[in-house]
Amino acid sequence: MRAILTWMDKVHDRDKVEQCVYDLAFKPDGTQLIVAAGIRVMVYDTSDGTLIQPLKGHKDTVYCVAYAKDGKRFASGSADKSVIIWTSKLEGILKYTDEHNDILAVADWGQKLSFYQLSGKQIGKDRSLNFDPCCVSFFSKGEYIVMGGSDKQVSLYTKDGIRLGPIGEQNSWVWSCKVKPESNYVVVGCQDGTIALYQLIFSTIHGLYKDRYAYRGSMTDVIVQHLITEQKVRIKCRELVKKIAIYKNRLAIQLPEKILIYELYSDDSTDMHYRVKEKICKKFECSLLVVCSQHIILCHILKIFVDNPFAITLLKQVTSVRCLDMSASRNKLAVVDEHNTCLVYDIRTKELLFQEPNANSVAWNTQCEDMLCFSGSGYLNIKASNFPVHQQKLQGFVVGYNGSKIFCLHVYSMSAVEVPQSAPMYQYLEKKMFKEAYQIACLGVTDNDWRDLAMEALEGQDFETAKKAFIRVRDLRYLELINSIEERKKRGETNNDLFLADVFAYQGKFHEAAKLYKKTGNDSCALNMYTDLRMFEYAKDFLGSGDPKDTKMLITKQADWAKNINEPKSAAAMYLSAGEHMKAIEIIGDHGWVDMLIDLARKLDKAEREPLSRCAFFFKKLEHHGYAAETYMKMGDLKSLVVLHVDTHHWDEAFELVEKHPEFKDYVYVPYAQWLAENDRFEEAQKGLN
Incomplete structure (x- = not known):
């Protein structure tokens, strides 16, 4: 037999310290190897020894690994008393922790309490009891201990043996005490035959x-x-x-x-x-x-000053007090009584300002004098001044209110709840209380709320508040308007309706603005506004029997608009009706409308030399020389007429004019001689020059 090394790897931690391999497991299809080494689970590719991924999740040494037969999951067990289930994709899906208590509590008639590990090793020091213990039992998942004996009572201790207080006193020795599973009930058995069941209620401190x-x-x-x-x-x-x-x-x-x-x-x-x-x-x-x-x-239920040894009675209630809080400036007192009613008093006058039902706790806002919140019946209630309560669902007790955050205690857990202040802000806005609404907004509202506040304050002519709100949303356009109004006020303007008209105009409420302009005798402002907006039909309503200049201005601007939107014929007609002849002539001439141009030239007074001259220019350009000559004759501009005849080679008409007006002969004979020469009539040209 012989063995061939296929691959090998050494497992180290981050500090390059070698790690013991405690267990190995193959994936059922043999493609992966799971390794328990150090505090990690290592996954290798069995074909070439490539480390696929080290898995983190355990806090202590991993001692064992095992793969399920179906190959979908594997498990790892560690000294941290936990087992982690992993998927074949190497994702942790479940962590189970062994929470069994391995502490042994021993109470003996040496009047002491001791704690041991199951190995027999003592934990900590002995605790003196000062009585003979007869029974001991762990309570609430091992967090506490209940114990009774010759002192004729059952007492509660910490898991470290510190006495917290008595649960119940009896008339004879307590020989037995047991805790009801998964509850706060303790049953006691005594020497005189008494059996008593107690419920422990832990108050929140x-x-x-x-x-x-x-x-x-x-x-x-x-x-x-x-x-x-x-x-x-x-x-x-x-x-x-x-x-x-x-x-x-x-x-x-x-x-x-x-x-x-x-x-x-x-x-x-x-x-x-x-x-x-x-x-x-x-x-x-x-x-x-x-x-x-x-x-x-x-x-106690008194107001106390730290620099005054005498207590002051604030007020007396018919019912008992469950909860109370004072406002930020110490001018108001909120009390929750035994009937779950929240009562708010003015401390100086002792007057009851208002009361609200269904309250179990109350807190004033530390940043706003007139805002409080109270909880009860599964709802959080926010009240600003004397406005109706705004509600939202919330479990627990309100214990604090700071700005836009409400601190709520639910069972033993404290949480900070972010509460938008939009609702109370709009309540103030409805009453036109802009400064108060601004104070609420500073606690925390959205940009849209800030803009609504700014607009409402602007319309209400609280320019200071509006300015602050527009700064929040960085609206330079409205800030310029407010600055303009403030400058006008400094110059002595006092007509608030006129200021409001400007505000409406900025907001796009043009008809409302026009009505206010008319009311304040500023029809020209309405006229200019509608004219600038190209709303000429509305602008005409503000002409009346006013200054003809306004009429001319309106028609001219209307013509400008028609020109810009590529309606030249309408623009030309409007310019003519406004007396803007030059602008009309430019449009007519550029578009070659000769009939309109000659009609205009014939209607113009001969003293209007500039428009007539421009008409003649376009006639020449459009090669309507007869109309050009007619125009020059109307103007009495003989020189231009002579030049026209010369340029058009109408020599007979030119010679006729020169006979009557010899001062123009140089404008005729020299060009005539040049023309003859250009047309190979040299002898005639020579005679002409002589």
């Missing part, structure tokens, strides 16, 4: 300031989440977290026997590194914790 949200995790940790960047940082307290408060760069955490004050390392708005600044080693009882720059506040 959290705090929010603008885009930073802090909440309790695993009962003993605090997680700070940046709602914009989605970064998170976990602070381990190793004690029950009772209250959380956050403000600017400060974070306050209340534990059973102390309060910890943390601060950010830097002023960077995205910094997520906190360090302990102060410790207040004292036990406090409060319904809410608030942290300021230099103080902490233990809240």
